[in-house]
Amino acid sequence: MTSSLIVLDQMPTAHEFYGSYWNQKPFLVRKAIPDPTLDLLIKPDELAGLSMEETARSRMVKTAGEERDWTCAFGPFAEKDFDAAGDKEWSLLVQNVEQFHPDTATLLPCFDFAPRWLMDDIMVSFSAVGGSVGPHIDSYHVFLVQGEGKRHWKIGREAIEDEVYIEGIDLKVLDGGFEGDEVEVTSGDVLYVPPRFGHEGTTLEAALTYSVGFLGPKISELFSGYAQYISEFDELDQRYVGQNLSVSSSGFTLGEQAVSDIKACFDQHLSSANFTQWLVEFFTESSHEDFGIYSEREEMLYDDEFENELQEGASLIKPEYVKFAITASPTGGFCLGFDSQSFTLDERMFPLVQLFMKEEIVNSKTYPDLFKEPAYLEFLLELYNHQALEFLD
Template sequence: MIQLDALPSAADFYARYWNRQPFMVRGGVPEDVISALISADELAGLALDDGPQSRMVRNADWTCTFGPLTEQDFTDAGEADWSLLVQNVEQFHPPTAALLPCFGFAPRWLMDDIMVSYSATGGSVGPHVDSYHVFLVQGQGRRRWTVGRQPLGRENYIEGLDLKILHEPIEGDEIEVRRGDVLYVPPKFGHEGISLEDSLTFSIGFLGPRMSDLMGAYGHYLSQREDTDRRYVGEDLTPASAGSVIDTITVEDIRDRLTRQLGSADFSRWLVGFFAEQSHPDMAQGEQREETLSADQLRARLQQGAALIKPQQIKFTLAIAPSGEACLGFLGDSMALHSDLVPVAEKLIQGQPVANIDALEFLRRLYNLQVLEFI
């Protein structure tokens, strides 16, 4: 396996590794970031709650218990050979989102979540493949990974399990990781991790949607907007359309209409909102604060030296047209941006504080929707 001295630049990442081959970086995440992440005890606490999606895997028989878990589940698990996995940890433990700036070269708009797994000694979720790109950050303890050297052409799973466990062991490179090490695994590369001692692993997953999901979601978006959901009335039909045959000209006409709809400004505005949705269904979607700020109140605070910042766990997406006009997505919503506001949005995306009085209404709307916070 390729071992790098540091996490790659964006140019190297997309040219050499993205969708192509795994790599490993020793100490890729600095200690000050690792020390801020969720602890094993805090992770277990999340698994007891109703909100987070969690599961416990026992690798003696590959049984899987889905959360919310109970304290008895942990007692029964014993001292070895089990793992706890919790999804969307960055939403329920915001300090864990401090991992995300380390991977600024990756497409944040495709990020699904940060899943955290605690494994007792010997714990594993078996040999498997994923449909997503994943960065595996070792946060505690040691873990031995086996990673395939090429994508699996055929996935043969053990039948009768809740988990997708490959029938055959992974043939590939073995590597032992420690605190702060980073492993990148592209989709369809078989991999298996076994905990050599009690350990925590942080999995940052990047998952693209199916084309059917995109088309269905865009169709739903159009159906909510009377100005764009135009009915096909067959105004260009000819005598060739009589009866049950849809003639070639009509097929091409309808295809062209759909293509024009995809090329409209509505599509860009919908797309940024689609990719800015939080992956956990219960997270707030741009709800108004109970105590909103007026323009005068926000102006006064900014003039007194306050600034606004986007929390790391909130995803922003931005699409910029050649004209300079743009669309900003956040929490499943979106807004059109004048070109003057694009630099402000870019600073927020980069995690920088913003106090621009000339962007007052833009900042006020985002603050009142709980997208920005004061620092």
């Protein structure tokens, strides 16, 4: 077995990560995830149970024979499906596990050096001995966290630009494979694989793999998303009326002035504070249709109830599975996005928001100014009532 794969002693700093690895090359960190964190993550029986639920997106991939004849079935599954799968050459994959099993989201702070506002989901796979989804590439950055068991990985050395897939199967399996480095991983090991780098995992001992994926949108998705946002506000969604047209745009000709005016209309919207505010909303939308609806909790609190809880010493925390996005506002202060909603906040509130982004507890001791401004409590109550914050047990 040969490998020139970069092996790090510890997770990279943010400076090292973006300077040397992000979109550039894979790396491996041995024992990067501590055992107490691994102990909290979803287990095989729980994963199988989750795959039986209607709301979970799950797949079962099987291989058979020397020709590796791949088949793929989609959930929800039943116990008979697992009985029929046998004890080798199959994998179960379930997406968005951090939403269904919040303890699995405790993995996410391990990757704070990565852009968590781009985090898509944690996909978890259980695979029997010989289980594999074949050589493939992804459109996203992924950290492959090995849980229990042992896997063999082949990792490409460069991005694949002109991929060719095996025809006639339900999976995108690379025809002919790819060149790469080979390595075995065990519990706590982490592999980083950039987009379009070939990779193939094969299970040596029944294994759990936690795939933390960071997925950027297509340009078309950005355009259509912002267009939808604009359409919801009459004052933004003004009609183009050709105000500067001249004889050069007579008949069927779009004159230079017409083209310039339409571009200027785009530029005006893209440089506005509305665009910045929409961005933090867009990047906190859930990729799962059953999440991300800014839903109110069943037992909401009112101002006096909420303040009394905090006055009596209660602590608030942002669960790891809750995604925030934050950026400076062109009009001053900053914009905070959560669950496709946004808040424009005074810069004085940044230290408070920063505590939540670090998943640290907030109370009158950790943030002495908690009761200084009524706006602080109003903002926290809004987040709490829409399930962005929880009281610490």
